[in-house]
Amino acid sequence: MTPEGIRGRRAAAAWGGGHLLDIERLAREEIERVLDLARELKAAHGRGALAQPLAGKLVALLFFEPSTRTRSSFEIAAKRLGAQTVVWTSQGSSVSKGETLLDTALNLEAMGPDALVVRHAASGAAGLVASRVGCAVLNAGDGAHEHPSQALLDAFTLRERWGSLEGRTVVIVGDIAHSRVARSNLWCLTRLGARVRLCAPPTLLAPGLDRLGEPGRVTLHERLDRALEGADAIMMLRIQLERQGGGPPLVPSLREYARLFGLSERVAGELPAGALVLHPGPINRGVELAHAVADGPRSVILEQVENGVAVRMAALSLLVGGGRP
Ligand code: CP
Numbered sequence: 001m002t003p004e005g006i007r008g009r010r011a012a013a014a015w016g017g018g019h020l021l022d023i024e025r026l027a028r029e030e031i032e033r034v035l036d037l038a039r040e041l042k043a044a045h046g047r048g049a050l051a052q053p054l055a056g057k058l059v060a061l062l063f064f065e066p067s068t069r070t071r072s073s074f075e076i077a078a079k080r081l082g083a084q085t086v087v088w089t090s091q092g093s094s095v096s097k098g099e100t101l102l103d104t105a106l107n108l109e110a111m112g113p114d115a116l117v118v119r120h121a122a123s124g125a126a127g128l129v130a131s132r133v134g135c136a137v138l139n140a141g142d143g144a145h146e147h148p149s150q151a152l153l154d155a156f157t158l159r160e161r162w163g164s165l166e167g168r169t170v171v172i173v174g175d176i177a178h179s180r181v182a183r184s185n186l187w188c189l190t191r192l193g194a195r196v197r198l199c200a201p202p203t204l205l206a207p208g209l210d211r212l213g214e215p216g217r218v219t220l221h222e223r224l225d226r227a228l229e230g231a232d233a234i235m236m237l238r239i240q241l242e243r244q245g246g247g248p249p250l251v252p253s254l255r256e257y258a259r260l261f262g263l264s265e266r267v268a269g270e271l272p273a274g275a276l277v278l279h280p281g282p283i284n285r286g287v288e289l290a291h292a293v294a295d296g297p298r299s300v301i302l303e304q305v306e307n308g309v310a311v312r313m314a315a316l317s318l319l320v321g322g323g324r325p
Helices: 028-046 069-080 101-109 125-130 148-162 180-191 254-261 265-269 301-320
Strands: 058-063 084-089 115-120 136-142 169-173 195-199 218-221 233-236 276-278
Touching: 028 148, 028 180, 028 301, 058 069, 058 101, 069 084, 069 115, 069 136, 069 148, 069 301, 084 101, 101 115, 101 125, 115 125, 115 301, 125 136, 136 148, 136 301, 148 180, 148 276, 148 301, 169 180, 180 195, 276 301
Parallel strands: 058 084, 058 115, 115 136, 169 195, 169 233, 195 218, 233 276
Antiparallel strands: none
16 A cells, blocks of 8 residues: 555545555554445435535546456446546457556546556556556455455445454355455454454465464365354355466366355255355356355345445545545
């Protein structure tokens, strides 16, 4: 993150150092501030009493990778707060003619946005853009590094259900090695007082991840049944074939993976009463998650999507609107 107040026009934007690049460098108080503001904004929207702190602002969305939820959620969030938006995707752009990430970002910045929302396949891409532009940058997912707004909406959803994450156990199951969602969540959830169990076959479980997050709060597991003991919530992740390169497959077969690591109706039926099921999307139904579980009573997946707009409104408000609800 850039030093606070480095640029005059955003001197008031102390939150996140002026950008939202990762959860790792957000203090617990900064996480709670965005979640509290998201709660206020969600309630205000429900009452039809949302103010327009971003009126006259321009938010540019730069998506070098596909997205359904994150892109539309940021755009809706910006528009609900009164901002104008411009959506740029690499498809049909001058990237196909060889234009780089930085040249693309600098050219869009020259058109005067107040914020750039950036998704890119390279870890560190949003941070690189932030180091070169004069407006706020929000990381919408950079490679296998972080997806901070996803973790914030996940924490918001759990906090809304539980009141607090203190002492709770959240199990994250799936392609941990390639997951920016897992990385952001292990910081976010442990910083808010939860324990995180990461569960995957050895080839999808990056060694050393248990040294991240708040000390002693992250553990690694290779057996789903043991990881799920006493769980308060289970976050299922898809296998990210697009990040596995052209090498040999990291799981012998999807059918075997689904049998050993998928959340079937039978496995979900053995979860502790009240345990919640999350998924950041997109879901590979029948692989990591059975239809009946994705659409069943434990699932808060569509709540996550709804809350994503509130959390992104809060982040934009703090970074671009001076923090006013
Ligand atoms: N959760 C998430 O990042 O979904 P999208 O890829 O659709 O944005």
